[in-house]
Each structure stands twice: as structure tokens, then as C-alpha cells.
Amino acid sequence: MMAGRAGKKPPKLAERLLILTLPPEDRAAVARDLTELYQMRASRMGGLRATAWYWWQVVSFATRQLKEGGTGRDEQLIGPRSDVTAVPGGRPYREILVNSTIQDIRYAVRGLARTPGFTLVALVTLGLGIAASTSIFSVVNGILLRPLPYPDSDRLVELFRTEDDGQQRDNHSGANYLDIKRQSRSFAGLAGHRSLRYAVVLDGTPRLIRGASVTSDFFEVLGIRAAVGRSLSTAIDVPGSDRVIVISYGMWRSQYGADPSILGQTLQANEQSYAIVGVMPPGFAFPEDVLFWASSPFEVPESPVDVGDDPASVRDLSWFSVVGRLEPGATLDQAQAEMTLIAERIRREYPNVDEGTLVVPLHESIVGDVKTSLLVLLGSVGFLLLIACANVANLLLVRASGREREIAVRMAIGAGRIRILRQLVTESLVLALMGGAIGFSLALRGTRALLSLAPDGIPRVAEVGTDLRVLGFTLATAAATGILFGLAPAAQVFYFGAGRSAPLAGVRQTASRRRNRMRNALIVGEVAVSLLLLVGAGLMVRTLVTLAAVDPGFDGDNVLTARVWIPAAKYQEDDDIITFYRETLDRVNTIPGVRSAGAVLSLPVNSGINGTFTFSIEGRVPEDDADSPAAGFQVASSDYLTTIGIPLLRGRWFTDADDSQAPNVVVINQALADRYWPDEDPVGKRLTWGNAEGEDPDWATVVGIIGNTRHFGLDEPPRLEIYQPYLQGSLPYLTLVVKSETDPITLTAAVRRAVMAVDPAQPVSAAATMEQVLFDSLGSRRFNMLLLVIFAVTALVLAAVGLYGVLSYTVSQRSNEIGIRMALGARTGAVIGRVMQEGIGLTALGLGIGVAGAVGLTRLMRSMIHGISATDPASFAIGATLLLLIAGLASLVPAFKASRVDPIQVLRTE
Amino acid sequence: MGKKSLGEFEQQVLVAILRLGSESYTVPIVLELEERTERAVSPAAVYIALRRLEKRGLVSSRLEAATPEAGNRPRRYFRLEPEALERLQESRRILERLWEGVGPVVEQG
Secondary structure, X not given: OOHHHHOOOOOHHHHHHHHHHOOHHHHHHHHHHHHHHXXXXXXXXXXXXXXXXXXXXXXXXXHHHHHHOOOOOHHHHOOOOOOOOOOOOOOOHHHHHHHHHHHHHHHHHHHHHHOHXXXXXXXXXXXXXXXXXXXXXXXXXXXXXXXXXXXXXXXXXXXXXXEOOOOOOEOXXXXXXXXXXXXXXXXXXXXXEEEEEEEEEEOOEEEEEEEEEEOOOHHHHHOOOOOEEOOOOOOOOOOOOOOEEEEOHHHHHHHHOOOHHHOOOEEEEOOEEEEEEEEOOOOOOOOOOOOEEEEOOOOOOOOOOOOOOOHHHOOOOOOEEEEEEEOOOOOHHHHHHHHHHHHHHHHHHOOOOOEEEEEEEHXXXXXXXXXXXXXXXXXXXXXXXXXXXXXXXXXXXXXXXXXXXXXXXXXXOOOOHHHHHHHHHHHHHHHHHHHHHHHHHHHHHHHHHXXXXXXXXXXXXXXXXXXXXXXXXXXXXXXXHHHHHHHHHHHHHHHHHOOOOOOOHHHHHHHHHHHHHHHHHHHHHHHHHHHHHHHHHHXXXXXXXXXXXXXXXXXXXOEEEEEEEOOOOOOOOHHHHHHHHHHHHHHHHOOOOEEEEEEEOOOOOOOOOOOEEEEEEOOOOOXXXXXXXXEEEEEEOOOHHHHHOOOEEEEOOOOOOOOOOOOOEEEEEHHHHHHHOOOOOOOOXXXXXXXXOOOOOOOEEEEEEEOOOOOOOOOOOOOOEEEEEHHHOOOOEEEEEEEEOOOHHHHHHHHHHHHHHHOOOOOOEEEEEHHHHHHHOOHHHHHHHHHHHHHHHHHHHHHHHHHHHHHHHHHHHOHHHHHHHHHOOOOHHHHHHHHHHHHHHHHHHHHHHHHHHHHHHHHHHHHHOOOOOOOOHHHHHHHHHHHHHHHHHHHHHHHHHHHOOOHHHHHHHO | OOOOOOOHXXXXXXXXXXXXXXHOOHHHHHHHHHHHHOOOOOHXXXXXXXXXXXXXXXXXXXXXXXXXXXXXXXXXXXXXXHHHHHHHHHHHHHHHXXXXXXXXXXOOO
């Protein structure tokens, strides 16, 4: 930036706060003056001290302004130093209030500065608690709370096609979509979109990037205009006109250096020429992760698989998503009712079609999957904050007991109870707000760290950031925590007030007993809440352990995978596709270090291309269409099976002799065999895709059965699969699978070279080891687990520190009693036992409450766990045991301290 | 209550403006005061004092046009009003009269 040399900028947050305290006419000038002074200081004594100075100025401006409000006298700048609230000669009430508040704040700051140890521990505890809450909240805010960045975004909906049961959310077919579009009245607009991989050449290297094929009304429905040039238009970009493309702001900057003369340039994507007509504004990312939006040459988006020359008339293949904008005045329910009517009409016309349409708010459809886990995380971090509060409250209680005398004296010379109370609350608020400031600045970093850990596929991540709502959340949290932990010592004042002017021994004792009870209650609460977090974390850990033990059905050791998707426009004939892959596989097989190389349509565990199609079995006639057998479609090469290590259970796998000249063969997986031939040997049976119509259906013979793989992920049951040899016909979307002697990732470059030797323009993408693919498939669960474990461990440490503090304090308070006992013959063991008993007793009570709470709350996590119940006994037992152990450890030190009390010393002082 | 007397800090600010002349905005005023009084001076105190003096008609201010380099923020320059000069001179006279005849201050043992 230009200002780089001229000087550092003061902290933004501080400057914003400063501006808030000033009258509008002075804001700009004062901000400039302070910036200037800040820069002088920064160059003289370093950024950190200058920043501290700046923050102090903000406070100083705020307090002085506050005071200035009611008075105009110079003396006010210094203010009375006494701490008395008597009303002298008729000063206005407001002035007194403001003055006394400022006094309280000063007093609080001085007091905190006098006890740096306490202040440091309290601030660190609070700062961390608030930082964690704020980080999670900014994520929740960006993803769940902020409306989508489109005009009237609450009117935007997503339409899903549903089959008979109505639950599964599917894509749309061309004909189905156009029926809805023509017949519906509830929508101001409907548009189709489909994310696709496009092979492009950028900076001289072929790359596979994600773009979307959209209908021309796509941007009009969303209500977003281009930042440069134009977006698509229903008037110009009619089906059949020139292909045009609108690129994202990010692509414009990274690939074209934000060159404004880009309009009219052409981009070659998937062998087609697109004219660039516009650049979308920054932040526009719908569907997620696409770099550009290409106009479809049809009335519906293009498909990744060949759906014929007229996709708009295709009814039995579904490949794209539909977004809509409700008519002003139309409600979601009305739209849904209308969809039901239309579905009935379609069903009457096409009796074979049994499908409906589900209308879902766009926001819900985008964030639906992560909502539960985000809310669980937010709840957990809230609990963590509660524990932090309890700890600080305990610290304050200990501190307050040291200040009994001071408070008694102040009360004796006439300070009212309310006045003292106000001052105590001010003190905790000051503490909390300082903690809040620390927390907020940590959260700025924390949020970024959180996002860098987050797995792929979390929607709207780009929109996560710090805004006024996050700042408001931090302030509110800080204030609430301040009041929360301030209540404990404040309540003391009321009890203590009973003794008022007489801080006699007796009174002190009752007061301290009450205080002990409060401290104990705080510890019990802390333990209970810690248990909640531990159980939550335990459930996630157990889920992952369960999933890690699931047999994926293949052997991914030393296997490299790389996507080699070839443009359908360039490889139009089956033979072209087959030749390309055969040559590529031949070359890859000769790379030194490669044991074997195969190719498959869709890798296990990470799905990728998913097509489920109906098929027919020779000799069987389904009762109706809904009853037709259906299976996942797979294409593989002869070396695939051994390369990925899926076991062959019966019959044989493909050989290179199974080519287009040979009879058609397929191999099925165990799940399919069990489902359709439960009592027979499927080998030798014949089947064909679709309905076995016509004279001579294209029968393929089942030649073998292979083991199941977890196609949709370890937490999903295996799907039914039919494999066909790629030599008998393939889609142009195969993934290479390479087994190597050594670390497979080292082969990436060689594989890339092999592919480019066959077609120099052909990109290779998503190169990863199979281990990585497996690892990534658990990404979001691992992320949830990681955060919950961090929270739980923090909670455990805080609870231990809290327990330790309380017990230590009790021991030091009771050293007289303990000394006397020991003088009377109590043994060391008994003394230790008594203290331990107290610690363990408190913990056990907390555990009891915690278990009850956890049983109620973990139910909310049900969708996040797998393979175990939400009340998994092991998770509960482990959590409780861990807490007991830590509590025992935390009690041990104070217990030994108690046993070291010297009875002689005690008797002497008595 | 007639004319309010000037507070010590207000006097200091006015003298600083007198010395700085046309360059009087908050930053040089703060620096000038810090240098002469050898104490840390809070910009907030200076700001409040200036605003109060302006309200009492002792100084006037104008906003200098903003430039893009300064983030489009203007500077506020201050100027003494004739009355301020009178008041300063008056208080100086009073002080001098008070000090008249008092010998050099002797450090007390």
C-alpha cells in the first residue's frame, strides 16, 4: 500500500471505538490527529507500546467525554479523589453518577494493577474463553446468521426432485425442469445450474478447473449484476447464440491481473470457445467453488455425461440443480403446494414417472449439513466460557475475602451497600471488558486458524469474517460474563452487610462459611459442565475410532490416484476415449517404481461421479417401474482390481481381452449379488442397463463377484455396483489408480508426464494418495472432534485449576484447625485424606449433575456420531474417570500442604 | 457570574497556540506542551480544553480541506480570538505583580 512507509495504521477496532465517542463534526479531525501522534510514537518506541498508548487514549477520550457531558469546569478534569457519595451542595445527579462511575473505573483499574498475579490469571482465562467463543461465533455468524449476499435473499429457494419417498434430494432432468418452469406461477424466476470440470489452458499449462454451466436467467434470479461488463441475459444469451462466459472476481484478478480490457477475449474450455462478457463482483460464489459461469447452449444446463442432442427433452436422467425466486407475495408453502399439483399432472401424463419437487429455502439448502455441528460447537464453547467464568468468580471470591477489612471500613465511614456493590460490579466489568478486548484481538487470529483447519466442503467459508455483529457478540459476552462472575463477590457484600460496621470474628466466620459454600457450588458446576464437554469429545473420538475400524473394502497402501477427465467435445467416439486411456495406462505402467496401474470411474469413499441407473435381469420382469433393480454404474480397467486391492470373491475379473469385439461382460459386487441373487449363483446370468426392450437387448454376462467397498464414505453402507470393462465403453471421466513400490506421491510428476505424452493439452487433477482420500473422507468429523477435544481439554485444565485453587485456599484458611488437630494426635494420612475427600466429594457431586445433563444434551449430537449411541457408556465412563483422576491430582497438592502444617507454629500463634 | 477565570491547563493551551501561530492543531499543541512542561499531555485533555475554549469564544477553528493521502480526513486548526489575548495578558500581569519584589527563590533546607 501507499501508506506503508508513511506509517503504521492504529488498531482499527480502537479507532472505530474512538470515533463512536466523539461528536460527528470532530470525528475525522481527531482520528487524524491521533493517528499522527500514534505514528510518531510507533517510530519512537515500537508498535506494541504505541498500540497500548492508542488504546489508552481511546479510554481517556471516552471517560473525559462522558464527564464533559454535564459540566464545563476545568477542575472536572482531575475530579475528586475521595470515595464518598455524599451529595455536596446540589450538584446535578447525572454529574454525580458519571463522576462516581469514572471513580469506580479508576479505582478498579488501580486495584487490578495492585494485584498483577490475580489480574493476569483472570485476564488470560477470560481472554481465552472469549476468544474461543468469538472465533466460533464469527464462523456461525458468517455461515448461519448472515443472510445470503443476494437482494431479498429470503425469497430465494432451491428446488429438489424427489422420488416416491420424498426424502432423497435429487437433481433435475431437463424435461421435468421445463415442465415445472412452464407450469408454475409461484416463482418470479427459475434457473438451472450445474458445476462441471472444464479443461482449460491457463498460463500455458492445461488445467482442470471448476465452472458452472448455467441457464441465461441464472443471474437474474439471484439478482446479482456483474462488476465489470455484463452477466448473462435472457434477452441476448438465448439457446443457440454464441457461447459466452462470466468469470469470478478471483479468477479475473489471478489469471488476468484485473485487466479491464478482458471483455471480448475468448477462453477455450472443454474444446469450446467462450467469449468473456463480464466479471462478477468479489465474494459472489454460487454454486460454491466455481471460477466462472458459462452459458448453456440449451434451455437447461449442460451435463457431464452425454445426454443426447436435446437435453431439454430428457426425462430419465437428472443432472442439474434449480434455484428459484419466489414471486412477491408467494410463500414457501404455496410454492410447495403448487409443486405437488404439478407433480400429479406430470404423473398422469407419464405414468412411469413417480417424482415430486421439494422447495427448500436456499439458505437452508446451502448450510443445512453443517448447521448441527456448528450449533453444537457454539454450545460447547459457551460451556467453556461458563467454566472460565466460574474460575474467575472463584478468584474474585478469594480476593474479596482479602478485602473484607477494606470494605468494612468503607461501609463504616458511610458508603452505602449499593455504592459498594456498584463498585464491585464495575470492577468485574472492567476486568471482563479488558478480557473481551484481549479475546477479540485473539479471535481475529483464532478465526483464521479455525478456517485453515476446517475441512473442504463447508459452505460460505469465504463469507466468514469479523463484522459489527461479532464485535457486538464479544461485547455482550464480555459484559454478561463480567456480571456473571461479578455476582459471586457482589452477593457477598449483601451477606456481609449484615455485619455492617462490625467486622467481628463471629460475623466473619459465618460470612466465610457462606463464601465457602458458594465456592464449592462453583466447583461442582464446573465439574458438571466439564463432564458435558468431555462426554461430547468422547463421543466424537469414539465415532472416529469406530469409523477407522470399518473395513473400507480395499487396500489403499502405496496407491496414488489422479483424475484424468478428458473433454467430451474432443473425445467424441467411444474408440477415442478407449484409445486415450489405453495409451495412458500403458505409459504409466512403464514408469519405474510402478507396480500396476488401473483406471476407474469412481473411487471408493469419495464418490466423485455418482450415477445410479436401473437395469434389467434376463428372465425377470419387474412388477412396475419403481420396482426395477438399480445399481451404481462403474467402469474399470483390467488392472484396477489388483491395484486397489479389492478381493475377487467368485468367477473372474476383466482381462484386456474383454474389449469391444468380445461379448459384453460385467462384474458385480457382493451387495448386489446378495440383493438380487440371494439364493443363486449370479455368475453366468445376464443383465442390461435400462429396460430390456426391443428384439435384441444389449445383454452383458456376469462373470464375477468382487468385495464391497464403502462408496459414499465409511459411515454409509456399501452401495450396489455393476462394473463394466472400459474397453467395452467408457465415460471420459476416469481416475487413474497407481500402485507403487515406494511412497506413491513421488510418482505424481511422472504420471503427469505420461498423460501429457498422450495428449499435451490434457490436465491431471486431484492427485492424492488413496490414504489421503480415505483421510479426507472423514474431514468434517475430524474437525468437529478436534475442536471438541480442545474444548474438553481446556475445560479439564480449568476445572482442575479451579479445584486446586479452592482447596488450597480452604487449607490455608483452615491451617489453624488442622494444626490443632495434628497437635491432638491426628495423623498425616488422616489430614491428607480429609482434604482429598473434600475434593473428590465435590467432583463426584459435579459428575452426578453432569451425567444427568449430558444424557439430555448429547442427544442433540446424534447426527454427528456414528456406530455408537448418544449415551455411549464408554464415553461417559471415560469422561467421568478422567475428571476424577484430574480432580484427585488437583487435590493432592493442597492435601500435602495441609499435612505440612506445623502444629507448634499454629499453637504459638493461637 | 461574569467572566470565568482561566484554568491553568487552559492557559497553557492558549500560550501554546500563541507560540505555534498558524500551525496550531492538536498534534503540535500536544508536543509543544509536552516539551515545555516536561510532562505527558493527554490529547484528550487538549481536545476537551480546546472545545471548551471555543465554546467560550476564546479560540476559533477552521477545518483544512481533506486530502486523499490522509485518508480524506481534515485537520482542525485553531486561532486565538482577541479576547483570549487580553485574558492572557491580564493573567500574566497579575502574576508578575504577585511576583514583584519576591527575590530569587531560595531552595529550602
